[in-house]
Amino acid sequence: MLSIENLRVVYHDVISVLNGISLEVKEGEVLVIIGANGAGKTTLLRTVAGMIGFYDGDIIDGDIKMNDVSIKELDSADIMKRYNLTYVMEDRPIFNYLTIDENLKAAAYSRWDNKIKTDMEEVLDYFPVLKPLRNKKAGYASGGEQQMLAIGMALMTKPKILLLDEPSLGLAPLITEELFGIIRKLNKSGITIVLVEQNAYAALNIGNRGYVVEMGRVVLDGEAQELLKNEDVREFYLGAGESKRKSYKDAKRYKRRKRWL
Numbered sequence: 579m580l581s582i583e584n585l586r587v588v589y590h591d592v593i594s595v596l597n598g599i600s601l602e603v604k605e606g607e608v609l610v611i612i613g614a615n616g617a618g619k620t621t622l623l624r625t626v627a628g629m630i631g632f633y634d635g636d637i638i639d640g641d642i643k644m645n646d647v648s649i650k651e652l653d654s655a656d657i658m659k660r661y662n663l664t665y666v667m668e669d670r671p672i673f674n675y676l677t678i679d680e681n682l683k684a685a686a687y688s689r690w691d692n693k694i695k696t697d698m699e700e701v702l703d704y705f706p707v708l709k710p711l712r713n714k715k716a717g718y719a720s721g722g723e724q725q726m727l728a729i730g731m732a733l734m735t736k737p738k739i740l741l742l743d744e745p746s747l748g749l750a751p752l753i754t755e756e757l758f759g760i761i762r763k764l765n766k767s768g769i770t771i772v773l774v775e776q777n778a779y780a781a782l783n784i785g786n787r788g789y790v791v792e793m794g795r796v797v798l799d800g801e802a803q804e805l806l807k808n809e810d811v812r813e814f815y816l817g818a819g820e821s822k823r824k825s826y827k828d829a830k831r832y833k834r835r836k837r838w839l
């Protein structure tokens with residue numbers, strides 16, 4: 579469905595962040611991308627969504643293809659319209675001063691059909707916690723509710739492929755579990771999901787396949803269940819290793835040299 583081929587992206591002409599990353603998203607799956615802070619995960623999603631230019635970034639090599647057609651020259655609105663690809667950014671973009679209902683309506687601004695009202699009800703069925711808050715200002719909602727609203731707004735665009743950037747950030751474990759249950763349901767309803775996460779355990783548990791990204795390239799990939807068992811993934815991303823090393827970074831470098839280079 580979506581393939582990223584040897585992609586190189588730099589910011590401000592000099593800061594090289596994606597260094598030849600390649601990965602494949604298959605239709606109907608939940609694809610998980612994990613990696614340390616600064617690995618380039620957000621940059622990857624921004625680039626796929628056609629938004630890297632807004633951040634002074636450029637693609638200097640490689641390609642991004644949807645169903646074998648290059649999309650790297652398209653702008654974000656075109657990508658969204660032609661391919662029903664919607665990106666939910668890391669910082670939960672909602673309108674604080676609008677109510678939950680108004681936020682959902684606002685998210686459908688580009689639609690001209692008359693199904694917006696029914697779609698709103700359908701979207702709210704995925705997020706029962708939002709129902710009693712419909713007429714409350716979104717800014718007063720909790721972090722978890724705001725994240726659900728951000729995803730709900732994305733659903734109002736009728737995505738076929740949804741890019742989620744760290745939806746569990748700052749959420750309590752129970753809320754994360756609930757949210758990931760909803761993400762799984764959305765996937766079952768036919769939406770392909772690309773899930774970028776620090777919470778590798780929760781993400782791999784609902785994912786089909788996963789990629790581990792370090793310094794702008796893929797260092798490991800496989801079935802989600804295999805990655806959950808992988809020794810390096812367990813040590814660095816699931817915190818389950820036996821290593822007594824205090825420095826995460828040193829340990830990482832050491833392992834990388836040992837195993838992946």
Ligand SMILES: Nc1ncnc2c1ncn2[C@@H]1O[C@H](COP(=O)(O)OP(=O)(O)OP(=O)(O)O)[C@@H](O)[C@H]1O
Nearest residue numbers: 589593595614615616617618619620621622633634
């Ligand atoms: N607009 C920008 N201009 C310059 N450098 C940037 C810009 N945006 C990101 N970077 C740098 O690019 C690198 C990768 O950032 P990115 O946000 O893609 O990483 P990430 O994997 O999403 O990290 P995190 O897990 O912290 O969200 C970082 O070193 C960051 O400082």
Ligand SMILES: [Mg+2]
Nearest residue numbers: 619620621668
């Ligand atoms: Mg990020």
